[in-house]
Amino acid sequence: MDQPKLKTTIAVLGCGDVGATLAYTLILQSVCSEVILVDPKKELLEGQVRDLSDATYRGGSGTKIRAGTHKDAGQADIVVITAGAKQKPGESRLSLLSRNLHILSSIFTSMAPISPHTILLLVANPVDILTYFARKLSGLPESQVLGTGTSLDSARLRGILAQKAEVAPNSIDAYVLGEHGDSQFIAWSSAAIGITPLRLVLPDQLTPDFKASIAAHTRGAAGAIIRAKGCTSYGIGNIAASICKYILFDSRSVRPLSFYQPDLDCCLSMPAVVGRRGIIKAMPVELDEDERGQLLDCARGLRAVIEGAEAELSADVKLEKALEMDKGS
Numbered sequence: 001m002d003q004p005k006l007k008t009t010i011a012v013l014g015c016g017d018v019g020a021t022l023a024y025t026l027i028l029q030s031v032c033s034e035v036i037l038v039d040p041k042k043e044l045l046e047g048q049v050r051d052l053s054d055a056t057y058r059g060g061s062g063t064k065i066r067a068g069t070h071k072d073a074g075q076a077d078i079v080v081i082t083a084g085a086k087q088k089p090g091e092s093r094l095s096l097l098s099r100n101l102h103i104l105s106s107i108f109t110s111m112a113p114i115s116p117h118t119i120l121l122l123v124a125n126p127v128d129i130l131t132y133f134a135r136k137l138s139g140l141p142e143s144q145v146l147g148t149g150t151s152l153d154s155a156r157l158r159g160i161l162a163q164k165a166e167v168a169p170n171s172i173d174a175y176v177l178g179e180h181g182d183s184q185f186i187a188w189s190s191a192a193i194g195i196t197p198l199r200l201v202l203p204d205q206l207t208p209d210f211k212a213s214i215a216a217h218t219r220g221a222a223g224a225i226i227r228a229k230g231c232t233s234y235g236i237g238n239i240a241a242s243i244c245k246y247i248l249f250d251s252r253s254v255r256p257l258s259f260y261q262p263d264l265d266c267c268l269s270m271p272a273v274v275g276r277r278g279i280i281k282a283m284p285v286e287l288d289e290d291e292r293g294q295l296l297d298c299a300r301g302l303r304a305v306i307e308g309a310e311a312e313l314s315a316d317v318k319l320e321k322a323l324e325m326d327k328g329s
């Protein structure tokens with residue numbers, strides 16, 4: 001396994017609610033030696049850097065924080081993309097696609113040339129679709145491009161199952177897989193507490209109604225928080241920071257992450273081993289027939305969105321080329 005190198009840099013693109021919370025968590029947990037923040041809102045960027053710097057002066061975190069450009073970010077060990085619009089109450093993640101795909105495309109233009117060793121971690125929504133396009137736009141190997149995917153949904157699932165089973169959340173081994181969005185599904189057939197299958201721990205409770213209510217809770221968690229406070233940031237800040245730590249420390253942790261699935265031709269979440277080179281390998285998963293069907297439905301839905309977005313992106317590129325030619329003539 002690789003040894004962590006001495007200077008480690010994480011660039012966080014977008015320093016709104018999610019980017020700033022992530023940067024704060026990276027500092028508190030001493031994940032890297034340097035955090036570079038990038039945001040076109042100059043005043044906000046300067047304010048966040050000054051405020052976050054104040055958190056580094058006490059307690060010996062050792063992490064330095066500074067403002068940077070997209071070009072600087074392109075040379076970082078990890079680039080975390082939180083740049084983009086967020087959902088308003090009642091809006092779906094997919095409704096952000098057009099806006100956030102344009103932002104993503106402009107980010108890769110500004111970051112070029114990107115270091116061939118950089119790992120890209122997508123957070124902005126719709127995260128599975130943006131992960132798919134980040135892989136194409138960056139030209140990086142597919143193992144180096146990943147999205148937080150259903151890690152946050154899986155954490156939420158752990159939380160609710162821990163309450164029901166009256167055990168600590170970290171004793172729950174259960175995953176939400178597929179899309180970080182409405183077509184996500186819970187892999188109930190492999191859910192366990194310690195080494196005990198969930199069906200033995202909750203023998204009377206594990207009915208179709210119970211499963212449906214847990215799935216609705218998990219799927220609806222973001223919407224409920226956004227209605228209450230306008231954004232979600234702490235859960236994702238902690239999760240994205242942990243993924244950065246798994247990468248830089250080559251920890252080989254197994255997490256549900258969004259990455260390219262060659263057999264489905266899209267990015268969605270399945271369990272994977274995470275280490276210094278990004279996705280080290282996909283873990284084999286046993287799904288029952290119903291779960292397998294849900295996975296295929298999820299992939300079909302994501303493929304349809306990708307095909308629509310591909311047309312939009314190529315129209316965009318054509319328009320940019322036409323404008324360039326116009327300027328040149």
Ligand SMILES: NC(=O)C1=CN([C@@H]2O[C@H](COP(=O)(O)OP(=O)(O)OC[C@H]3O[C@@H](n4cnc5c(N)ncnc54)[C@H](O)[C@@H]3O)[C@@H](O)[C@H]2O)C=CC1
Nearest residue numbers: 013014016017018038039083084085086123124125231236
């Ligand atoms: N994957 C997940 O589990 C989660 C994803 N999100 C997503 O994260 C994204 C960010 O959310 P918030 O931070 O709450 O939004 P926000 O609006 O507070 O911050 C977004 C920031 O991105 C910046 N930005 C725009 N274009 C940029 C560019 N080209 N380069 C760098 N920065 C740029 C904006 O100026 C803004 O400051 C949203 O798409 C949201 O849906 C949020 C929570 C969880």
Ligand SMILES: CC(=O)C(=O)O
Nearest residue numbers: 093125152222232236
């Ligand atoms: C906003 C979002 O994607 C989440 O909190 O799950």
